Amino acid sequence: MVLLSAAIAVYALVPLGYVVTETISAGWDTVTTLIFRPRVGELLGNTIALVLISVPLCVLLGVAGAWLVERTSLRGHKAWALLLAAPLAIPAFVNSYAWVSAIPSLAGIFSGVLISTLSYFPLVYIPVAATLSRLDPALEQSAASLGLGPWHRFFRVVLPQLRLAITGGALLVSLHLLSEYGAFAMIRFDTFTTAIYEQFQSTFNGAAANMLASVLVFFCLLLLLAESRTRGNVRYARVGSGAQARATRLALRHFQWPAQLFLAALTLLAFGLPLYFVARWIVQGGASIWQRAELLPALLQTLGYGVSGALATTLLAFPLAVLAVRYSGWLSRVLEGANYISSSMPGIVVALAFVTLSVHWLPTIYQTAFLLVAAYVLLFMPRSLVNLRAGLAQAPVQLEEAARALGKPPLLAFLRVTLPLTAPAAAGGAALVFLGVVNELTATLLLSPNGTNTLATEFWALSSEIDYAGAAPYALLMIALSAPMAYLLFSQSKKAAGQ
Amino acid sequence: MVKLRLKSTATLAIALTTTLVLSACGGASNSAASGSDSDGIVVYNAQHEELTKAWADAFTKETGIKVTLRSGDDSALSNQLIQEGKNSPADVFLTENSPAMTQVEKAGLFADVNQDTVAQVPEAYRPSTNKWTGIAARSTVFAYNKNKISADQLPKSIMDLATDQWKGRWGASPSGADFQAIVSAMLELKGKDATSAWLRSMKSNSKAYKGNSTAMKAVNSGEIDGAIIYHYYYFGDQAKTGENSKNVSLEYFKNQDPGAFVSLSGGGVLSSSKHQKQAQEFLKFITGKTGQGILQTGTSFEYPVASDVAANTKLTPLNELDAPQVDPAKLNSQQVTDLMTQAGLL
Amino acid sequence: MSAEIAASTDRHLEIAGATKAFGSTEVLKGVDLAVAKGGTTAIVGPSGSGKTTLLRIIAGFEAPDQGSVSLKNSVVADAETWVPAHRRQVGYVAQDGALFPHLTVAQNVAFGLNRRGKAAGARVKELLEMVSMDYAYAKRHPHELSGGQQQRVALARALAREPELMLLDEPFSALDAGLRTATRRAVAKTLAATGVTTILVTHDQAEALSFADQVAVMRDGRLAQIGNPFVVYTRPADRATAEFLGDAVILDAWLEGSLALCSLGGIPVRRPPAQGRVQLMLRPEQIRIAEGGPIRGRVVETDYFGPETTVRIQLDPLPIDPAKPVDPHQPKGGEIIAIRHWNAMLARPGNELALRVVGEGVAFPYQ
Incomplete structure (x- = not known):
């Protein structure tokens, strides 16, 4: 098992290794001419500005939403809690498509900020809301008894405890911003990822694409470092076994309507607008848009890749999770680190690495479903791993030992005790991987076998030809597949908080 | 107790069958994709997908030969072909513009275009080397x-x-x-x-x-x-x-x-193709009366270049455009x- | 030779020279232990002493680095042999019971059974009765049971396969005080009725002394002492063992022959380890308040506990015999000791008391 895990970890570092070797083998001259040029500066400016503006906005919206829903007398807070997580069901590039339908001239940095903020703020909202709902109100009550007013309590007691949730969410948002292609390409906003894809269109895997990838990877690693620095050594507090007092909700009084208005506007822009425009195109397109011969194969292939990606990822994540939970040592730390790094690699970099490596060294798997699923495994492993770890924590090794003492060989003990106990968490992780595969665009475009189209790539092909009506059924199907997964993520986060 | 055993057995069974079905699916799509064990051909297609699909459907209808498309952009696909070299699964390469064709030709990856096809295309719309041919403009x-x-x-x-x-x-x-x-x-x-x-x-x-x-x-x-x-x-x-x-x-x-x-869209047959006959047939088909007719009557509105098929009447005729004379072989992508x-x- | 073989035939478990290290931490440093068939052994020691690791090695969850483990005279673990846990016919009850949360009580108990259907149902009922659990609980899930009930179900589950050796890993430590004693009694009774050889690991010396007919004191990866509860309590092998097993009064003493001279007078010592300066150990209950006599002390402080009072007494300095020359190393005495007494009225701070000692003391070499 250790060997298998080590193999998986080495595998996880393939894209990083690819970028590093390409950069080194390109030679210093090529590197300098391709990296230190105005275009890279421009992309750098765009990317940095995007991260610097969108991430704080996402944090602001996410924390404000979570706080309103969890800690105030907001009317209908249960419905709002779900609605604020709903934008997760809309892939960012579908969101972009809807906004371009609404305002065709949308372009540039502020459109990028608008769309990415609306698409990604739930990534902050969900963990913060989950943590808030689990936070022991006794702390706030003690603070109140020490004479702190509501605002001071929020900033001095509550906010510091949300730090992990906020930095974690912010990291996720940043990584999404760095790796998003479709949403930004549609509004003519150039980031490293869109530029790499353009280079790919012109040169397949030319040196310029690789150099841009190395800068992008450098950025991702920088973000990881920054996040682990701010996270520090803080640990989640263990939730006591005793019943926890309910938090008192702050009375909103005359802020009730402004709060309702704010949430309504946010939900309308992030969720209502995309839904409306997808629906509008579907109505305009009429019956003919459903008669495309590619629609059904695309749906089936998406489902096939989604399911096999989810299964393969979950199966391979199992030994890693077991190792991480049950044997803490340098090895499991290294494994986890490797996985952490690979999770930050944008799909375009992973795809570029896989295309190049397979075409030269492994022609037998080149352009096969196997290679694409292998890329999915690498891209979405952390989603599965995080869930499995939480699940395994619910199935302590003592239970398996008890089964062995009752005469069950180790494998049977695992199958009859640990597996059923971990199953819900594994299913949750698998659902998230499925969600990722359904909405994946860049790696699928580069790696898919001949004749393969998924909902995402078909949607992309049609919307690139500005056949917005033709693309609408694909958007609708993606939303329909994503919605249950987003709901699952939302409900799981409530349970997993505190672990 | 019995119920419990049934339950765990069922879980295992479901897991196993899913894996089997999936691997079977994977295998099936693999073989279909590579096209090596059937008589179908793989076309690396940089032309508009709608146009190539119209060509492919008509071709399959006439000959029974299946066509699998991999769509992409001219240069991405030409560079991809060069990287794939002899291992390329592609049989035919179609582009929107000629520079990508020239690039693949220079890499020595094209087979000669069949004489029947060459005979259908006027000299102005094909390179003198006959390693590929114009298919539209x-x-x-x-x-x-x-x-x-x-x-x-x-x-x-x-x-x-x-x-x-x-x-x-x-x-x-x-x-x-x-x-x-x-x-x-x-x-x-x-x-x-x-x-x-x-x-x-x-x-x-x-x-x-x-x-x-x-x-x-x-x-x-x-x-x-x-x-x-x-x-x-x-x-x-x-x-x-x-x-x-x-x-x-x-x-x-x-x-x-x-x-x-005026940019020439090109088509060529890869020398590494294991379906030379079918691939050449496809090229001949799209430069023939039926293939060029699809350009005339279809929704692509590209100019036909071969088999004396006239352009769609809505278009300004090619010879009135006073285009510059450019040797496609000299275009450097x-x-x-x-x-x-x-x-x-x- | 023949005597040794005869002695080993009724040995159920034998461990010889077992060592175990996790990374650079040596957890077991060479442990030898023999447990007789049908006996009850408590392995007791402070946390980190290696007792749980020893139990896990017996169960087959860990392999010893060196040494061997034999069950009923056949080796189950040494350099060549390894019998995994599920083939050792050993019952095991974990600290928190380790009931499978996704199964009901009945399913938990039936987990190790090879029977199915009605036969299994009857056996489950029988087992639940054995641990005094009502059959009505059979359909419940573990989280619907109290801690004591969970432990009893865990025991029933472990008994289901009729193991010949039962291992209990601090099974009562998670229970609160009242429940703990009751559960311990119930478990002891059940185990005694089945005649299964039992090994209990605990850090609670009272539990070890009351539960077992053999106590093995473990400290720092070694067995410090093995013996019946009375012997290890009254005649501990060293000071640390003495203090671990219960309250101890330690006095500086001067040993001549088998008589130790200390602040409490001359105390007989069995098997003196040395002569001259030693440390003398007495259990507080050996020191009684007397009507009168030469040994005197003054009450410094008292702690009232209801049935008993802890009395701290400043002893008078050692009465030196003028007939003998004073050795420069001879202790001066005058320590403060703590004893217990039932009568709080007798022991008021400032009171002068006469004391006497019952029984023998234990002497340890002076450190």
């Missing part, structure tokens, strides 16, 4: 918003767009192979320095769109006054709803201007990409 145009500029305000040459007068007023899709083909013609006609200078001013003068359709849509909405695109985007949209082109008019530069460049990368357009 398209003309560069300046698409402008007729509500914003009048005919006398139009640029006389594509080179005029580099002047300050046009700053911020025009657009193109520089990452696309179409535009890069136009630049390669400019490079051939005007030389490296002039082209490089033009590209640099383009970086500051123009707006970059992803795709010609999007650029035309921006012209239509008045976001920009004009765009360098190919002619058929306009006619294609007009034939549908006209929603993205109702305010658009086309200007042909003529006068053998680089901006009057690599240098174009380098120049555009240097200019910061890529």
Whole structure:
């Protein structure tokens, strides 16, 4: 098992290794001419500005939403809690498509900020809301008894405890911003990822694409470092076994309507607008848009890749999770680190690495479903791993030992005790991987076998030809597949908080 | 107890069958994709998917030979073919523009085009080497918003767009192979320095769109006054709803201007193909009466180049466009990409 | 030779020279232990002493680095042999019971059974009765049971396969005080009824002394002492063992022959380890308040506990015999000791008391 895990970890570092070797083998001259040029500066400016503006906005919206829903007398807070997580069901590039339908001239940095903020703020909202709902109100009550007013309590007691949730969410948002292609390409906003894809269109895997990838990877690693620095050594507090007092909700009084208005506007822009425009195109397109011969194969292939990606990822994540939970040592730390790094690699970099490596060294798997699923495994492993770890924590090794003492060989003990106990968490992780595969665009475009189209790539092909009506059924199907997964993520986060 | 055992057995069974079914699916799609164990052919297709699908469907109907498409852009696919080399699963390569064909030809990856096919295509629309052939043609145009500029305000040459007068007023899709083909013609006609200078001013003068359709849509909405695109985007949209082109008019530069460049779409058979016969047949089919007829009557609005098929009557005939004479073999895509990368357009 | 073989035939478990290290931490440093068939052994020691690791090695969850483990005279673990846990016929009850949360009580108990259907149901009922659990609980899930009930179900589950050796890993430590004693009694009774050889690991010396007929004191990866509860309590092998097993009064003493001279007078010592200066250990209950006598002390402080009072007494300095020359190393005495007494009225701070000692003391070499 250790060997298998080590193999998986080495595998996880393939894209990083690819970028590093390409950069080194390109030679210093090529590197300098391709990296230190105005275009890279421009992309750098765009990317940095995007991260610097969108991430704080996402944090602001996410924390404000979570706080309103969890800690105030907001009317209908249960419905709002779900609605604020709903934008997760809309892939960012579908969101972009809807906004371009609404305002065709949308372009540039502020459109990028608008769309990415609306698409990604739930990534902050969900963990913060989950943590808030689990936070022991006794702390706030003690603070109140020490004479702190509501605002001071929020900033001095509550906010510091949300730090992990906020930095974690912010990291996720940043990584999404760095790796998003479709949403930004549609509004003519150039980031490293869109530029790499353009280079790919012109040169397949030319040196310029690789150099841009190395800068992008450098950025991702920088973000990881920054996040682990701010996270520090803080640990989640263990939730006591005793019943926890309910938090008192702050009375909103005359802020009730402004709060309702704010949430309504946010939900309308992030969720209502995309839904409306997808629906509008579907109505305009009429019956003919459903008669495309590619629609059904695309749906089936998406489902096939989604399911096999989810299964393969979950199966391979199992030994890693077991190792991480049950044997803490340098090895499991290294494994986890490797996985952490690979999770930050944008799909375009992973795809570029896989295309190049397979075409030269492994022609037998080149352009096969196997290679694409292998890329999915690498891209979405952390989603599965995080869930499995939480699940395994619910199935302590003592239970398996008890089964062995009752005469069950180790494998049977695992199958009859640990597996059923971990199953819900594994299913949750698998659902998230499925969600990722359904909405994946860049790696699928580069790696898919001949004749393969998924909902995402078909949607992309049609919307690139500005056949917005033709693309609408694909958007609708993606939303329909994503919605249950987003709901699952939302409900799981409530349970997993505190672990 | 019994129930419990049943339950766990069922779970295992479900897991196992799912895995089996999936691996079976994977195997099936693999073999279909590689096309090696059937008589079907794999076409690396940079042409508009709709057009190639129309060709492929008609071809399959006539011959029974299945066609699997891998779609992409000219240069991505040509570079991909070069990297794949002898291992390439591709049998046929179709492009929108000729530079990518030339690139693959230089890499020595094409087989000779069959004499039957060569005989169907006039000399002007194929390279002298006969390693590939023209399959269709398209003309560069300046698409402008007729509500914003009048005919006398139009640029006389594509080179005029580099002047300050046009700053911020025009657009193109520089990452696309179409535009890069136009630049390669400019490079051939005007030389490296002039082209490089033009590209640099383009970086500051123009707006970059992803795709010609999007650029035309921006012209239509008045976001920009004009765009360098190919002619058929306009006619294609007009034939549908006209929603993205109702305010658009086309200007042909003529006068053998680089901006009057007529780009040749190419097709060739890979020498590594294990289905030489079927692949050659496909090439012959699309340059034949039926294949070229699809260009005449279909919705692609590209110019037919072979088998004496006339263009769609809505189009200005090819011989009236006064296009510059450019030898397709001399168009250099690599240098174009380098120049555009240097200019910061890529 | 023949005597040794005869002695080993009724040995159920034998561990010889077992060592175990986790990374650079040596957890077991060479442990030898023999447990007789049908006996009850408590392995007791402070946390980190290696007792749980020893139990896990017996169960087959860990392999010893060196040494061997034999069950009923056949080796189950040494350098060549390894019998995994599920083939050792050993019952095991974990600290928190380790009931499978996804199964009901009945399913938990039936987990190790090879029977199915009605036969299994009858056996489950029988087992639940054995641990005094009502059959009505059979359909419940573990989280619907109290801690004591969970432990009893865990025991029933472990008994289901009729193991010949039962291992209990601190099974009562998670229970609160009242429940703990009751559960311990119930478990002890059940185990005694089945006649299974039992090994209990605990850090609670009272539990070890009351539960087992053999106590093995473990400290720092070694067995410090093995013997019956009375012997290890009254005659501990060293000071640390003495203090671990219960309250101890330690006095500086001067040993001559088998008589130790200290602040409490001359105390007989069995098997003196040395002569001259030693440390003398007495259990507080050996020191009684007397009507009168030469040994005197003054009450410094008292702690009232209801049935008993802890009395801290400042002893008078050592009465030195003028007939003998004073050795420079001879202790001066005058320590403060703590004893217990039932009568709080007798022991008021400042009171002068006469004391006497019952029984023998244990002497340890002076450190």
